Amino acid sequence: MRVLIVEDESLLQAQLVEQFTAAGFACDACSDGEEALFLGREHPYDLAIVDIGLPKLDGISVVGHWREDGRDFPVLILTARDSWQDKVKGLESGADDYVAKPFQIEEVLARANALIRRSAGFASPRISFGALQIDTAAKSATVAGRKLELTTFEYNALEYLAMRSGQVVSKTELTEHLYDQDFDRDSNVIEVFIARLRKKIDPTGELKPISTLRGRGYRFELGEDSQQ
Numbered sequence: 125m126r127v128l129i130v131e132d133e134s135l136l137q138a139q140l141v142e143q144f145t146a147a148g149f150a151c152d153a154c155s156d157g158e159e160a161l162f163l164g165r166e167h168p169y170d171l172a173i174v175d176i177g178l179p180k181l182d183g184i185s186v187v188g189h190w191r192e193d194g195r196d197f198p199v200l201i202l203t204a205r206d207s208w209q210d211k212v213k214g215l216e217s218g219a220d221d222y223v224a225k226p227f228q229i230e231e232v233l234a235r236a237n238a239l240i241r242r243s244a245g246f247a248s249p250r251i252s253f254g255a256l257q258i259d260t261a262a263k264s265a266t267v268a269g270r271k272l273e274l275t276t277f278e279y280n281a282l283e284y285l286a287m288r289s290g291q292v293v294s295k296t297e298l299t300e301h302l303y304d305q306d307f308d309r310d311s312n313v314i315e316v317f318i319a320r321l322r323k324k325i326d327p328t329g330e331l332k333p334i335s336t337l338r339g340r341g342y343r344f345e346l347g348e349d350s351q352q
Contacts, residue, residue, distance in 0.1 A: 125170040125240055125280065125303045126150040130160040130186070131202065132178055135232040140173065143229045144236075148263055148276045148304065150303050158183025164190045168197075168300050170240050174219070176210050184217045191218035191347070198239035200232070214283040237261060244287035251286065255348035256325060258286055258332060267331075272324050277302060281317045282325075285334060294341035318342060 127144055131137040141151045148308050152167065154160050157178040159170050164172060164186070172190075175269045176183040187199050201214040201222045211222050220239055223232055241249060241260050248259035255268045263279055265272045274282065280302050285293055295314050302314075318334060 125284065126152070126303070127236065128160065128163055128167070128169045128172040128174075129153040130155075130157070130172065130174045130178065130183065132156060132175060139229065139234070143233065147233055148280055150280075150301070151152065155179070157183060157186045160186050161189055161201075164195055164197075165193055168297070170301060171197060171236050172199045173202065173236065174199055176207075176214060178205075183214050185306070187214065187219050188217040198243045200239060202227075207327055236262075237321075241287075253289070255331065256346055264312060265325075267325055274321075274324065275317075277313075278317050278321055278324070281290065281314070282321055285342060286346075289347065290343045292337055292341050292343050298342065 125148075125151045128150055129137060129140045129144065129151055131153070134155070137153055137155065141153050144151050152169075153164060154163060155178075156352040158180040160172075160174065160178070160183075161181060174183040174186060176184070183201060187201070187351040190199070198221075203210045203213075203214065203222050203224050212226075221235055223235060237249070237260060241247075244289065246260075249259060250284060251258045256265065257267075258265045260283060263276075263283075265274060265279065265282060281298065284298060284301055300316055318336075322334055325331060331346065333344060335343050335345055337343060
């Protein structure tokens with residue numbers, strides 16, 4: 125998943141980028157509202173984390189402009205602990221949740237994961253697709269109780285496709301959501317990850333979880349269990 129972190133305090137921004145990167149996210153970051161507005165308009169983020177007190181353009185205005193432009197990715201705002209007015213304004217501008225400073229990075233990560241999951245229509249962090257189970261909180265997956273040994277990128281590709289079960293996801297879309305701005309988009313690495321995923325999830329060829337649609341992209345074929 126790809127996240128935009130907008131924070132003008134350089135140390136806090138670096139800490140957020142470090143922790144989200146370690147958790148498997150592709151991170152873009154900036155320090156002012158004008159750049160944030162541009163990036164949010166140009167790139168297909170899965171989540172934005174936005175500090176309200178930004179130079180050039182405040183965070184509430186940034187979120188408001190994104191929503192006016194039809195950008196519907198989840199937004200988590202960062203506010204001062206004693207400023208309930210900012211929290212209300214942020215939510216009214218189109219933000220989905222907030223965290224008050226000072227905060228624990230673990231709380232921000234948990235809220236971020238919940239927002240991404242809910243935006244895809246999943247209430248629980250544990251999602252079952254028959255024999256395949258994905259734990260979006262632990263960033264792990266099992267097949268018939270057997271834990272899959274996945275790299276970070278393999279897991280991220282699986283999670284992204286599974287959250288769009290039944291939809292066609294182009295190679296370009298998958299690349300944009302898994303990698304930051306500096307990634308070489310001409311690479312064939314996506315094909316490599318998909319091939320590895322198929323072998324790890326379905327070594328006997330029985331499940332056929334991911335199909336390739338020539339010239340269009342990939343589609344996750346397993347349906348979510350009805351009880352989830």
